[in-house]
Amino acid sequence: MELISDFENLRMEMLENSREIIRLLKQRIKLAQKIGEIKKMNGGEIHDYNREREIIKLISGDRFTQSVLNILFEFSIHYESNSQLNLPGYVYKNINGNNYMEFNGETKNLLGMLKFILNPGSVVFSENKEYKNLISGPGIHIINHKIEDPDVYVDVNGNYGGDIIINGRQMLISKNFLENRENIYRVIIR
Numbered sequence: 001m002e003l004i005s006d007f008e009n010l011r012m013e014m015l016e017n018s019r020e021i022i023r024l025l026k027q028r029i030k031l032a033q034k035i036g037e038i039k040k041m042n043g044g045e046i047h048d049y050n051r052e053r054e055i056i057k058l059i060s061g062d063r064f065t066q067s068v069l070n071i072l073f074e075f076s077i078h079y080e081s082n083s084q085l086n087l088p089g090y091v092y093k094n095i096n097g098n099n100y101m102e103f104n105g106e107t108k109n110l111l112g113m114l115k116f117i118l119n120p121g122s123v124v125f126s127e128n129k130e131y132k133n134l135i136s137g138p139g140i141h142i143i144n145h146k147i148e149d150p151d152v153y154v155d156v157n158g159n160y161g162g163d164i165i166i167n168g169r170q171m172l173i174s175k176n177f178l179e180n181r182e183n184i185y186r187v188i189i190r
């Protein structure tokens, strides 16, 4: 009995801890966006390696802290960049009256590109193990349970229903996805 209540207490503490981290992270992203606006007005680069070194030095030198800070920097860079997709090699295409960004390449490379296109922290479900392996990487949370309320479908093998369509060597990303990208975190690859 003692053990169970310890377990529940630890989980409650974990929940409080998570709440606090989320609150601070949201605050940090808002600050980063304000810094980003100023940089944009002054024509400065979003990524500032010297500032990152300075922060690491001021906070701590241990490797764990450095790796967490690197994740935080990635978060700010993502949100400071105004969610603009900054990937080379695309063209705009109109298909049946819908606008898409088109990328070309090997299917596996196109699937691999998704980790740069989706927001960090996106949750991804696919029944296909190969797709999961190709997209998995830092910031992408692969789950084994079907997502009930997906924000976006990635259709592989040319099924033209989703907002992201991969058909052989072609990947189409709809205007709808690009316009709503900031709120897209739940992804099904089918």
Ligand SMILES: O=C(O)C(=O)C[C@]1(C(=O)O)C=C[C@@H](O)C=C1
Residues within 6 Å of the ligand: 032, 035, 036, 046, 047, 048, 049, 051, 052, 055, 072, 073, 076, 077, 080
């Ligand atoms: O201080 C800045 O210039 C920021 O943009 C903020 C921040 C950060 O997350 O702390 C993000 C990106 C830069 O590479 C350096 C630092």
